[in-house]
Amino acid sequence: MPAPRDAVSTPLLRFAPSPNGRLHLGHAYSALLNDATARRLGGRCLLRIEDIDPVRSRLELIAAIEDDLGWLGLAYERPVRRQSEHMSVYRAALDPLIARGLAYPCFCSRGTIQARVAQTRAEGAAIACDPDGAPLYPGSCRILSGEEAAALRAQGAPHTWRLDMACALDEAPGPYAFRCFEPDGSETDVPADPSRWGDVVIARRDVPTSYHLSVVLDDDAQGISHVVRGADLLAATDLHVLLQRLLGLRSPAYHHHRLIMAEDGEKLAKSRGSETLGDLRAGGINAAEIRAKLGF
Ligand code: GLU
16 A cells, blocks of 8 residues: 555645756646646645756756746746756665665666567567566566676676566565545545566666656655656556655655647657747747646
């Protein structure tokens, strides 16, 4: 069951964009809904910049995000937490998971994994996919001996760290659930199945963390009580509750909101070249029109 939250504290929410592109309408909806929910609950909403990606995160994009949010009429408390400034915190959470035998180094490149998956399929075996549709990691590096892994690390071989899902679930058996809340204030417990993510990457090659690890650590460190985010992250919550249990962290209540789609019915995404708030602003639309378009 979800860990109990402190019933007397003020509700605390966060809007947590990743600065690897300009905000689009979907972000605006999420930011506005976080703000409206915080007001309705009599709480506050923080801004958190999820800039763990050293290649794609750019300072000018952080400035543009803050500028777009201000233009929308949203103001946030200072200082704004930036994940890139807390790598030592993530490292300090990752190391004990490794020491407990719950994470192992993975030296596979994306190409190696694809080839292994293709070969397994060619041999007629099925490979399950994670909730995002990616094949589950086939486990090649899970079976490396401690000596083999240590030798590769000593040679400086690049590696991620993967959660050993079977060991994690052995150490912290379910059942798992998380608390979901609706705009009308009703709450329900939703069952979670972390095993559908398999041996997921919890620390990337270049930084001692991943989206999943940082998000649960930061939500706890900041005392976030209510998470409002897009429905595309609903399935990830199954994994987040497992990480929270393994790390002894609090579990917020979650609301996963509808996604704002592009006119062609596809998901808005930086990678698809979707119109950004910057483009809309340059086209002459004003903030009140954006708010009205999104129902605020
Ligand atoms: N940084 C994530 C994103 O921009 C959101 C994470 C979250 O709300 O949990 O998609």
